Structures are given as C-alpha cells and as structure tokens.
Amino acid sequence: MAASASTGGNPSGVRGRGPRCIAIVGPFQSGKTSLFESILERCGAVSRAGSVKSRNSVGDASPEARAHQMSTEPNVASVDFMGERYTFIDCPGSVEFLQEMRHVLPAVDAAVVVCEADDRKAPALELVLRELEEADIPRFLFLNKIDSASRRVRETLGLLQRASRTPLLLRQIPIWQGGIAVGFIDLALERAFIYREHAPSEIVPLAPEEVERERDARFSMLEKLADYDDTLMEDLLGDIEPPRDLIFDDLARELKERHVVPVLIGAAERGNGVTRLLKALRHEAPSLDVTRGRIGVVDSGTPLALVMKTWQSGQGGKLSLARVLRGRMAEGDVITSSGGVEARIASVLELKGAEQQRRPAAEEGETVAFARLEGVRTGDAIAVGKVRPDVVSAVAPPEPVHALSVGVKDRKDDVRLTTGLAKLVEEDPALALEHRPEFSEMRLSGQGEMHLRVALERLAGRYGVNVDSGATQIGYRETLRGKASARGRHRKQSGGHGQFGDVVLEIAPLPRGEGIRFVDRITGGVVPKQYISSVEAGVRDYCQRGPLGFPLVDIEVTLTDGSYHTVDSSDMAFRQAARLAMTEACPQARPVLLEPILAVEIVIPSDAMSRASAIVSARRGQILGYDARPGWRGWDQINALMPEAEMGGLIVELRSATAGVGTFSARFDHLAELAGKPADAVVAAQALVQAR
Template sequence: MSGSEQGAGRGSSGPRCIAIVGPFQSGKTTLLEAILERTGAVARAGKVADGSAVGDSGAEARAHAHGVEPNIASVGFLGERMTFIDCPGSIEFLHEMRAVTPACDAAIVVCEQDERKLPALQVILRDLEEAGIPRFLFINKIDAATRRVHETLSLLQPASRTPLLLRQIPIWKNGIAVGFIDLALERAFVYREHAASEVVEIPAEEVGAEREARYSMLERLADYDDALMEELIEEIEPPRDQVFDDLRKELREGHATPVLFGSADRGNGVTRLLKAIRHEAPGVAAVRARLGVAEDGPPLAHVMKTIHTAHGGKLSVSRVLRGKVKEGDVVIGSHGAEARVAGVQRLTGASMGREAEAETGDVLAFARLDGIATGDSFGVGKTPPRAVASVAPPEPVYTIAIATRDRKDDVRLNAALAKLTEEDPALIVKHTQEAGELRMSGQGEVHLKVALERLANRYGVTVDRREPVIGYRETIRSKATVRGRHKKQTGGHGQFGDVVIEVEPLPRGAGFEFVDRITGGVVPRQYIPSVEHGVREALDSGGLGFPVVDLRVTLTDGSYHTVDSSDMAFRAAARLAMADALPKCNPVLLEPIHAVEIAIPTEAMSKATAIVTGRRGQILGYDSRPGWDGWDILKAQLPESEMGDLIIELRSATSGVGAFTTSLDHLAELSGKPAEAVVKRGGVAARHA
C-alpha cells in the first residue's frame, strides 16, 4: 500500500458497519459473497441460484431466490473489522433497509446499467440521502456492459440528488471491460477471476481518457476545496494525499457519491471497493454525531433487527454506539424495559459464534432482551436512553384475512404472530370484531406470502387465507312507523314488551340517533335504555343484510305489563319493530370509498390512470411529487372492493416502485347489477369482494 493510501486510512475508530443496498436482483448478495471470499471469510463464494450463498441463508429467501430480510457477515480486511449487512432489494422489504441504515457508517449501493431499475434506485438513494448516510455507488455487471461508462453515469445521475463522482474508468478490449484505471491512484489494474486485480502500466491508448476523466474528478472535488481549485487553474498537480483527503471529505459530508464498478459474480473490482471503504468511510464516531449521541456516557446500543431463533430464543442484532456490552449486563431499553444479556453472538448468515463482549462499533446479536424491540436503543444502567434512530413502519398496502384450519391451533397462531410482528414491524395483525376475522397487512403479496411461509416453516402453523370482508353498509331512503310487540306466556311470569317506533333517514355521514318521545309513562323510564339497546342490535343487519347507518329512530308509543314486562322483553320488542320497519324504508346499499394518493414515476401516469378508472375509480387530479424529480402524485377515489390487489397492478406498471396511501373518505350508494350481485351473496358473506 502506498503512503498516501495509508494516510487516507488514518483516524479509523472501531469496527465499520456497511449496508449493502440496491434495487431488486442487482447483485447485492453476490457482492457480499465476493467480499467474503476476498477477505478469506469463506473458501469459495456461494451462489444465489443454488442456495449456497451466506446472504440468502433463510428458507424463505431461497424459496423466492431473493433476499427477504437483512443478512449479516463480519470480515477482517487489512487489520480492520468490517460488518456488512446485505439488505433486501424489493420495495416490499425496503422497511428492513430503513431499520438497518441509520446506525451504519456508510452504504454500498449496488446497481447496473438497466434504466428499468432507475425508479427503484432513486427510492433507495433518496432514503440514504434523507438519513445522511454516506454512500458508494457500485456499478455491477461491468462484464456485461452495453454502454460506455460516461453514458451510464448520465443514465444514473437523475436518480441521485448529489453528483455522481466517477472514480474509475474501464479498460476495454474487444468491447469487454478487462480492467480499470483508478483516477485517484493513477494506476491501471487488470481483472483476475475471483482474485485481486493485477497492477499494470496504464495502456498508451488510455492515457488521454485517463487524464480527461481525472481532471473532471478533480474539478468536482475543487468545488469544495479552494486550494485545489487554485492548483488546477495554475496547472499544478495536487499531492495524492490531498486528493484522498478531498475524496474522504466529500463522501462524509454528502457532497458527492463516488462511483466504482466491477463484477460481483467474477469478483472483479472488490478489492478496490474494500479499500475505498477502509480509507474513506467514516467510523462510529460519525454515526454518533449524526444521531445526536454524546461521545461520553454509559454503554449504548441501537437495535437494527430482531430475530427469533428455533433454539436460541430472541436475538437483538444491535450496533454498539458507545462503550462495551457483555454477557450478564443488565440493560434498560428506551421504553423502560429491563433485561439481562443472556449471551453475545457474532452472526455470519445463519451461523453464530459466541463472543465475550461487544465493543464500540461492533454489530452483534444480544440474547433475550425481552421488551426491547427493533428501533429501540438500550444502555447499561438504570436510566432509559433516548431511542436514537427509531423508524416508523410504513403504511400497509395489502391485506388478507387468515384463519387456522383447526381451532385448537389458535393459541399457537397468536404466539407465532407475536414473534413475527416483533421481527417485522411492517407486518400488522389485527382482529376485526365486526367482520369476525383476523387480518394480516403488509407491503405486498410477497411480503405476506413470506410471513405465511414463516408461520408454517418455523412454527408449524398452517393457515387458510382469503380476501378480507368489505365494509359494505346500508341505509334507508324513506320513513316508516311500526309497532313491535313481544308477548310470551310459559307458566309463571310471562314476557311482555310493546313499542311503537318511527324510523327515518338522516343525511349521509350523520350516523345514528335515538329519540325518546314517550309521554304519560306508556313505556316506563327504566325500560327505555333497553329499547335503544334492542334498536342498536337490529342495526347490525338490515333489510339487505348489512349494518345500517344514517338514520333516526324515535320511540313514540308503547305499553307495558306490571308483572311481565322486563328489560329483555323491551329489547326483543325493539328488535321486532326494527325488523319490520327497515325493509319498508326503501333500503339502499352503501359501499366504502377511499381517498387514495398514488406515488408513481411520471412515465407511468397513463398506466396508473387506466388502472384507477378500470377499477371504478374517480380521478381527482395529479401534481408533481414534491422534491422528487420525474415523479407524480395521482389523487383519486376508489371503492374499497376494488383496492384489494391494487398495489400488485400498480407495481407491475411501475417497475415495482408504485406506492399509495389511503384513508376511508365516505360511503356512496351502490345500485344496479353491482349492488344486486353483492346482496345476492347475502349477509356477512356478501361483504367479501
């Protein structure tokens, strides 16, 4: 290593933590395998295709042939420890990346020369930019490149709000990249299969291109270095140490995103990437500064991921931001939960190795931290620390209803779901009383499919799934007055209740009103609450078989028996009266309408509008997405019955990046054949879309 390279590496503090992120199937896991092989952590790089990769060690990841959760591996490189966290690339699992990156020193963004993946790249870069995470862009699959590198840079630049800073140029031979020239070192390297590149003289035919590209890099660096700008103006060659200092500074301060390239599958460009990380990425001190954590104080760690293992129980994968944490320490979480560290483990994929303690900068798994969740912070001591990097889970966009095939499995299901939702905060499970169903919501079809596979694979609980109940309602259009009488004699005290009610419609959204207009005590005061109770019970299912809304019921008359009347009798009388009245009030079906805001790349707008109108939706308008170049927001209203698989169709039309937020807006009348079809299915069953 040159003196300048060594100087560029000075000031490292503690083990590094680097996230590997990027669009779906860009080669992140393959890059991790190449890093493990290059650093000697594994003898031979595994393959995603044959299920031998460390980064896709879970059964669900291998079943789907892509990452579905972060995978962690620690390596040693030139005397320093580095932990790499391979994050899923699918938008459905982007929340996993968001939970990991705040405590990372930097990120490697893996991408390729594929314009179809630009929207996904933009989403990922935007997340890193807003979180202030320094990032390297690694253009993968250079061995299959079809564009010149400057064309690729022009293609990728719109995805990044910070300038992309080219650090290398390829050496081409017969249209194939056979090596590269490092613009900072001014050295040429020739690729070797699954080995470090060989240093060679810069080819004569590449000298001109190298000088031009290097000057362009230095010009960019000079934007934030007046001394360098003067040197360029005066045509003075800047010292190499100064160049490395500027590269490190611009990365750490977010002024530029350095761009390197290679082939993860062949192990090309990996050593230079590792050296760039070692020399230029900040350490844990910068993470503390970014998160507002003081350097001095009791030991502090941040939980990046929660894992429930088959035999080891709960593991909290955490970055130690300050001090040391060891087995047996009593820690307290940011919400006040206390726990004793039952063990400290270093993870490499699915493998674990016991450690005596975790020091500042380490990413290790702490056992049995009950009550401390992903996104929490914990410290040694009695005072709960502030949660330094909590990330709110995303709003769900896809929902299913689930039920065990055997009721005796319900207890096991509840226990398993508690563990799954603790591992994955974006997985939301709720029981809806009205529909009588258990609903699972998440970020898409694959997200929920993986959750159900985990239920079966890890906990032995198999469930049936179906579309959730749609919240249809009904209301009335006209008025009716009816009498309801409940009279029963079975020996001894009988049952008697008699009411006259007037039922009339209210404006949409007004809800339900009960009015008491009894005079003369024809219905005693103590029974009137029972009449209202009976009326409300009858609203659960109206003349069409659905819950009834927006009406007023007025109790106008009735009679009672001094011996046989009771609360139960008047409740029954009220239900009878309502059962008679509602079909006479010209009932009409109402369907829930949701306000939807859809975020999409601009070029997909025509497809999105077609999707909305094809689902009986109403377009309200669209506008550019604030702060997002090349994106729009489409505002619309959509029936709830049309939203079940909306996210699937949207993502299909937007290279996987379409997203939406939704909220119930109002109830609208549904008539004609669509209403007849819903009512024909009858009762609660009719509420299924």
C-alpha cells in the same frame, strides 16, 4: 502524505479507526448478495464465494430466501481487511422489504449502493438513494455488472445522476477490449488494473491510447472535488498537479460531509473491483465517532448499543442484532431499553449468515447479536444499567398496502396462530395484525404480495401453523331511502309472570355520516321512562344487521307510542319489542347498500402515468386530479376515490406497471350507495355467509 505501494495507493499512516459497519443496499437483483459473498471471499472469511442461484451463499440462507432466490431480511457477516474490522450488512432490495434497510441505516458508518446500467431500475435506485439521503448516510455507488454493460460509463453516469440529488463522482473508468470491460483505471491513483477472476486485479502500465481519456476523466473528478476545496481549485486554475494526499483527503472529507457520492465499477459475481472498493472504504468511510455525532450519541457514558433487527425462531429464542456505539457490552449485563424494558444479555454472538459464534463481550464499534432480550424492539437503543437511554432512532412503520384474512385450518391451532403472528410482527414492524370482531376476522397487512407470502411461510416453517388465507372482508353498510312506521309487540305467557312490551317506532333516513339517532316522543307515560333505554338498546341491536344483512347506519328512530303491563313488562320485553318493530319497518323503508369509498394517493414514475390511470379507471375509481410528486423529479401522483372492494391486489398491478416502485396510501373517505347487479351480488354473498 504520499501514496504507499504496499497499500495500493492508500495514504500511509492511516490509523485504525475501530470496527466499522457498512450497509450494502440497492435495487432488487442488482447483485448485492453477490458483492457480499465476494467481500467475504476476498477477506478470507470463506474459501469460495457462494451463489444465490446455487443456493449456497452465506447470505440468503433462510428457507424463504432460498426458495424465492431473493433477500427477505438483512444478512450479516464480520471480516478483517488490512488489519481493520468490518461488519457488512446486506439489505434486501425489493421495495416490499425496504423497511429492513431503514432500521439498519442509523447505526452504519456508510453504505455501498449496488446498481447497474439499467433504465428500468433507475426509479428503484432513486427510492434507495432517497432513503440514504434522508437518513444522512455517506454512500458509495458500486456500478455492478460492468462486464456485461452495453453503454459507456459516461452515459450511464447521466442515467444514475437523475436518481441522485447529490452529485456523483466517477472514480474509475473501464478499460475496454472488444467491447468488454477487462479492467479499469483508478483516477485518484492514476493506475490501470486488469481484472482477475475471483482475485485482486493486476496493476498494468497505462496504455498510450488510454492516456488522454484518463486525463479528461481525472480532471472532471478533480473539478467536482474542487467545488468544495479552494486550495484544490487554485491548483487546477494554475495548472498545478495537486498532491495525491490532498486528493485522498478531499475524497474522504467530501464523502463524510455528503457533498459527493463516489462511483466505483466492478462485477461482483466475478469478484472484480472488490479490492479497490474495500480500500476505498478503509480510507474514506467515516469512523464511529462521526456516526455517533450523526445520531446524537456522546462519546462518553454508560455502554450503549442500537438494535437494528430482531429475529425470532421457533426454538432458538430471540436474537437482537445491535451495534455497540459506546463502551463494552458483555454476556450477563443488565440493560434498559429506550422503551423502558429491562433485560439481561443471555449471550453475545458474532454472526456470519446463519452461523453463530459465541463470545464473552462486544467491544465499541462492533456489530453482534444479543440473545434473549425479551421486550426489546427493533429500533430501540439499549444501555447497560437501569437508566433509560435517550437516543431515539425508531423508524415509523410504513402504511400497509396489501392485506389478507388469515385463519387456522384446525381450531386447535388458534393459540399457536396468534402467538406466531405476534412474534412475526415483533420481528418485522412492517407487518401489522388486526383483529376485526365485526367480521370474526384476523387481518394481516404488509408491503405487498411477496411480503405476506414470506410471512406465512415463516409461520408454517417456524411455528408449524398452516393457515387459510384470502381476501379481507369489506366494511359494507346499509341505510334507508324512505320512511316507515311499525308496531312491535312482545307478549309471552308461560305461567307466573309473563313478558309484555309494546312500542310504535317511526324510522327515517339521516344525512350520510350521522350514525344512529334515537328520539323519545312518548307522552302520558304510555311507555314508562325506565324502559326507554331498553327500547333504544333493542333498536341498536337490530341495527347491527339490517334487512340486507349489514350494519344499518344514518337513520333516525323515533319512539312515538306503546303500552305496558304493570306486572309483566320488563327491560327485556321492551328490548325485544323494539327489535320486532325494526324488523317490520325497515324492509318497508327502501333499504340500500352502502360501500366504503377510499381517498387514494398513488405515486408513480411519470412515464407510468397512463398505465396507472387505466388501472384506477378499471377499478371503478374516480380520478380527482394529477400533480407532480413534491420533491421528486420525474415522479407524479394521482388523487382518486376508489371503492374499498376494488383495492384488493391494487399494489400488485401498480408495481407490475412501474417496474416494482409504484405505491399508494389510502384512507376512508365516505360511504356511497351501491345499486344494481353489483349490489345484488354482494347481498346474495352475504346471505350465503349468514346461512352457514
């Protein structure tokens, strides 16, 4: 299969393989959206590429993305290139929005990882590559901003290789003039190209001074390919020039089998290197049948699609971005989701950023948005008919690392707040909403400060709900250090039957974690059995707010004595008597404040260990140990105990100290005594709250 001049060297006879879906991923500010825009321009989908800085891009069209000049959700557009159909999905690069990429990956055929020669972004690149490796996605690396690179590509490749567990395969080398990359040599084609601003590169003769450099780089590429091809290895050992069609076949196969990650170079903002990237995708990116095999979809049966993203709008209803993996899905079709929900496709829409174009149906392999699939969630498979599909691709939501207490400014917005937040959580599974009755608090959790800020901006913009937000309440408790005893007598006479209850209670501390234990030691029937449960209820009523103002835990309360009246005693009277006895006894038993302590596991790049340790210590943390992060070269983890009160903003500090990649997980471990001025401040603040 000889190279064709008309296709720039791609093998002739490449048959159409149906619409393909390609994810564009990479670290924050690596140039993903710029590449997305350049692809649209090169394929004729737009007359001129937009710019993030100019706020005129097809992608990042939401008010939040425009305001912060960053991707906050996937951007989608479909294009035609050389007679084939592609959908490109530009995924956010910030670690706070990484979950958006995770939901897209199962349905794509390949990913283009946009990166640059920046040591500081290597850990973020590793995070992205690890996600692709674990999802088993074939991937290209697009080394962006080559026009401003300050180091040689070989040196850069070593830096990038540390972030990838799969060997990187350099496909192109730059042509330098005056220290600036003005073009590239394609090692598979053995051709030189000079960049043209926002236009395809121009083929030029290979300069004599470049011949040796090209030969060495090409041999290195072929050696790596030969690790997986005995025929190619024999050619190299015999000093035989391998056929070009064999090289292209190897490139396609070894990408599909995830043996290598091809590396191409360019400058997305200038449109440099885009055409060669598109041609590599055309020839080498796997087709739909490979993707179906990867996620376990057979190639026959009822029409089936996978939902990659859900959008909710204030007025336009719900959209479900989905790729049709099998068959044809049309407007009006009734579908069943893998969650067992039945719905009807209200309309089929092709997306180009914020633009929508209605069409009657989506063919196999196409990526479209289905309107008003109520109850269908991101990650669901949907099939035409009433049989639930058995394909499972849902991605577990990540653990929250940042939380805010949210409430309405105006009480009449209560219902709209709850409704709006529920829709945001449905749209973005990385958000979590929790109602905390103990504090009369609604808690919104997510992946970082910006993640929650964007969520609240969407709440205001789409649903017209402005909220007050602040730090979440801490689950303080209190207990007793000593013992005490008190009598509680409730007597009330107001004509007719009165009220009478009389109890003597002894209280004592219990070991941590024992809760509240009630003991009945009544003899002789001085408190009739029918009132014992009311005494216990009164004790537990009081324990909801102890003498310091917090729930009282880990105490034993013993009912030792009391009296009753044959006419005036009642359940309510004994319940009140118990509360009175507790109110008198507990302040005498030396109450002490308890604060929740969390077991925290922090993961950071190794070079940030000292900074992360200092952050833990400054937050009253107790470091239990250090270790290498299992399976992550160049990463460490810290295990520590930290007060819940010190967790607010921890993720912000960690990410600031680790170029945006540090994170943690936390779980409740135990309650610990808090004394002195810190305890006095907490108790005083609680007294102010209760006085309002």
